[in-house]
Amino acid sequence: MLTLPAFEWLRPANLDDALAHLANHAAESLVVAGGTDAVPNLKHRLHEPRWIVHLGRLDELRFVRESEGALSIGPLVTLSAIARHEGIRRDFPSLARAASLVASPQIRNMGTLGGNLCLDTRCTYYNQTYFWRDALGFCLKKDGVRCHVVPQGRRCVAAHSSDVSPVLISLDASVDISNARGSRTVPVDEFFVGDGVHNNVLVPGELVTRVTIPAASRGLRAAYQKLRPRAAIDFPMLSVAFAARVSDGGCEHARLVVSALGAKPRRIGGLDALVKGRPLDDALGEALAEAAYRQCRPLTNVAYDDAYRHEMVPVFVRRAVREAGGIA
Amino acid sequence: MSRPIRVTMTVNGRRRHVTVPAMKRLRDVLREDLKLSGSKEGCGEGECGACSVLIDGKSVNSCLVPAAQASGARIVTIEGLARGRRLSALQRAFIELGGAQCGICTPGMLITATELLQRAKGRVPGDQEVREALAGNLCRCTGYQKIVDAVRAAARTRVSAKRAKARPRAAAARTRVSAKRSARPKTRRP
Numbered sequence: 001m002l003t004l005p006a007f008e009w010l011r012p013a014n015l016d017d018a019l020a021h022l023a024n025h026a027a028e029s030l031v032v033a034g035g036t037d038a039v040p041n042l043k044h045r046l047h048e049p050r051w052i053v054h055l056g057r058l059d060e061l062r063f064v065r066e067s068e069g070a071l072s073i074g075p076l077v078t079l080s081a082i083a084r085h086e087g088i089r090r091d092f093p094s095l096a097r098a099a100s101l102v103a104s105p106q107i108r109n110m111g112t113l114g115g116n117l118c119l120d121t122r123c124t125y126y127n128q129t130y131f132w133r134d135a136l137g138f139c140l141k142k143d144g145v146r147c148h149v150v151p152q153g154r155r156c157v158a159a160h161s162s163d164v165s166p167v168l169i170s171l172d173a174s175v176d177i178s179n180a181r182g183s184r185t186v187p188v189d190e191f192f193v194g195d196g197v198h199n200n201v202l203v204p205g206e207l208v209t210r211v212t213i214p215a216a217s218r219g220l221r222a223a224y225q226k227l228r229p230r231a232a233i234d235f236p237m238l239s240v241a242f243a244a245r246v247s248d249g250g251c252e253h254a255r256l257v258v259s260a261l262g263a264k265p266r267r268i269g270g271l272d273a274l275v276k277g278r279p280l281d282d283a284l285g286e287a288l289a290e291a292a293y294r295q296c297r298p299l300t301n302v303a304y305d306d307a308y309r310h311e312m313v314p315v316f317v318r319r320a321v322r323e324a325g326g327i328a
Numbered sequence: 329m330s331r332p333i334r335v336t337m338t339v340n341g342r343r344r345h346v347t348v349p350a351m352k353r354l355r356d357v358l359r360e361d362l363k364l365s366g367s368k369e370g371c372g373e374g375e376c377g378a379c380s381v382l383i384d385g386k387s388v389n390s391c392l393v394p395a396a397q398a399s400g401a402r403i404v405t406i407e408g409l410a411r412g413r414r415l416s417a418l419q420r421a422f423i424e425l426g427g428a429q430c431g432i433c434t435p436g437m438l439i440t441a442t443e444l445l446q447r448a449k450g451r452v453p454g455d456q457e458v459r460e461a462l463a464g465n466l467c468r469c470t471g472y473q474k475i476v477d478a479v480r481a482a483a484r485t486r487v488s489a490k491r492a493k494a495r496p497r498a499a500a501a502r503t504r505v506s507a508k509r510s511a512r513p514k515t516r517r518p
Contacts, residue, residue: 001369001372002372002373003351003353004351004352004353004394005351006349006351007350007351008331008350009333009350009351009394009396009397011396011399032397035392035393035394035397036374036389036392039374039392039393039394040373040374040392042351043372043373052350052394052396054396054397056397080386103374103464104374104375104377104463104464104465105387105440105443105460105461105462105463105464106374106377106380106387106388106389106440106464107374107389107392107464109383109386109387109388110386110388110389110392110393231463232460232463232464233375233463233464233466
């Protein structure tokens, strides 16, 4: 049986109280919303905080607001609420789909949008018990100095495993981030950094307070495809989000994001020249699949064969393009 | 070591108070402090669903919930599904159709299926919908088909029970309408 380490539980009454605590004690605190990722990690002693700051009761961070300009979602909205929300299903079906594919119904009932966005990266050599990690020798993500995936590597390559983030990037979403002094807005595309130890731009004391999808993304043809060993529960070993603006003259613009391979989602480059004026069909899917295959290099960071994951990149890109294009 | 905290929650309709370390898992509070040993532990990592309980009507893995997080919550465990000695329609269907084999996954299956039937509101969910709803509950006897059959059978029982209840009322409503209709010409008559 895996037990939780000792910690003190803080339940701030409002966002300001939470930010005030984090302003002074961020380094010794772990922020928890649903806890579905944090709790197993605590059991593995991957986090050893003095305080758990539980946001679950901050109702001000639980909202879905639809307006003409944008859809904004509070970070505490659960993944099952997103998967079932009528407006999200209608306007942003790829987001509802991604939320509905996270883990299991129980996890989605607790897990939140903000939690999935800020999900800790995952690696075969990291997501293990203390005993296991100690026996092999700790890695540089936690307690050690060397990387077991890239032996000479200085940078952690643990895999970004969020389902919602590649979709949010494809939909041109942004996040509001607050600390005790103020707030800033960052596109989700620039929210992640290529360092598996801490793979986003949040600095100690900051929290995500809102996710916004612009209304301009409403008419996009979008899709999300996820590869995992079982059709439920598992984290992705590969994920593909695709969104394209299509008019009578063919594609105007497209975004293709491949994730679960490295520490940050990879946005496939050079797409606009590739898609411009072309219909959203199998030929375009093939061209996008080739581009993605060339630009992606899976590592042995998760427990599944890296060559297999690489070969599956074009397969899942083709599926995503077919899904977005409504090709049966 | 952190100080024990006092947690108040409603468990199977009864208000309960426990004084436990904040990091004690809800599953352990239920089993050890409240002696409700129906919820099982399989993996302890939120994968298997054997520890599922309803928190505020939603099925969750109680091994992932620190006691402090459950403070103020309405919790229903497997012990809370029966009314006294009368099992719920779902529990009876599991027994009749062989939905329970070794029994380890059964409490979690019943809890998650209870949420599904509440959400379905009298509709009989399809085979695929039941499978997706139960995707977070693993059965290592692999008795899934009988479990799915039992959930759908229970949903059908609920639906037909509802219709049976609704029928006399519908009949009464029709009588009232016809009474009104026959009354109306009288009142309109000059």
